[in-house]
Amino acid sequence: MYLHAMGHFNPENIISNKFLEDLDIGTSNEWILERVGIVNRRTVLPLDYIRETKNKDFRAAFEARLYKNSQMAAASARKALARANLKPEDIGMVVAGSSSPDNIAPAESSAVAAELGIEVPCLDMNSACSSFGMQMNYLSMMQPDALPPYVLVVDSETLTKSVDYSNRSIAVLFGDGSAAAIISSRVPSRAAFVSSTFGSRPSAWEKVGIDWNWRFYQDGNAVQGFAIRKTTEGVRDLKNVYADSAKRFIFIGHQANLGMLTTVCERTGITPENHWYGVDQFGNTGCCGAPAVLSAHWDEIQSGDGVAMSIVGAGLSWAHLMLTIGDEQ
Template structure:
């Protein structure tokens, strides 16, 4: 499976730490930076709406939002298509997934495809924040002849609409963002997905929840420990797989992009797995936790960065509890 391009979109409204202080959350920039390392986040919601309501009513938030999920997903997809040199009509399948869809049905992917004018099947395959690597796992496991020439994967997470802004433990984390990826099972692209992982522990299903009509909740300390442990295990597994096939390479040759939950969690994984500073990419400090769009969004922001090297490991975790990962290897000239 080849990765031809990535795209991303973040809405313009910013939730700074100062803004959260002004909401009266009994927090401070020093407290936020010490615990989660996040300076700012994006939101689809009007700032005045948050000042007035603190988002007490999630139904009202959906109406107040300046962008729908379909709109933000389509913007990320247009960037990916432009980078790939393709048109919406080239896409033969759309796959979506994330944490907070606009509707139960139709699938979020249908709404994005409708916005883009794509006339093709559209389905959702989601495992919350770990959705992107989960989608790669299933797509790479399919027989290539059963897939179209090009597949569009869209991850939309405008989750500030389900955050209670009187709860500082949640409010300091979440930001809104969307990502999109153009894949092909046959046409060579810039990167190739050479290995994926998917695992889960359904006994932890209660630990991270967004009810149908209600606010995001999580068992913070337990989830953080889970995320650090499983992210590290997945990174070491995929990194070991790459090094076994490339004897001349070392850990310093592999770029790590983790689930953008919070910077302190990512730094813990980096230390435990001995990832060099230059090989750890993230954007959570300025984007917040953008759910399923987090890790692919980081890679999208570095799409033309030569310092990525020849191998990237994505290692993500999500509600369920689920964890997944993907090893991407650069397609070098003359490589089949």
């Protein structure tokens, strides 16, 4: 599956560690950095709203938000379109995913297409935080002539509207944002996904999620252990096959927290310069985290690079992707 461009967007409002300290919820900059390595996060919510309410009423957050998922997704899509030198009308299908959709029905991809002003087939493919990897895996298995020349894949998250800001263990983790990818099964580009896998463990589906009341919950220790093990396994497998032929073997993981990612790097021998991440400045942004990191480094990719993406999520689910970079087209 050819990858023509990436795009990303994050809202302007910043939840800093100092902001969380001032909420008087028993946390501090040192406590946060030691446990999760996160400095800042972005939110669609007004900061005064968080200060005054600590987001106790999750449904009220829908009214208070400054951006909808579809608006952020469209912003990241426009960035990807500009990089690919394409127009919205060149897109023949929109696929979307989210752990924190704005509505149950219709598909959120329809709202994204409407924001872009295009009338094309729209569907959602969602496996929580692993959605981007799952989307690439299943789209790559379709017959090339069954897809339009260009497909827009968008993953958008407004996780902060499901965060209880009186709970320090949750408040320090999450941020909002979106990522977009323009892919093609027929039109060549210098970047291509040459390997993709997806799996899940449904027996553990209750370990992490967002419930009927839009409240985020998780069994933190179990989820952290799962994330480290599955990511390590995926990176090792990809490294064994592709590292020797890559000019640089770069790792991008699910942006859960910096501690998890650092442990994976230590276990798999990934050096700091070949570990791309953004969790320290944007927090855990769910399914848009890993693709947003790729987008942030899009102008840095070089011929001969191999980018291993190992992404885990609720379900429990996981996806492993190998992106190779060829010469300029």
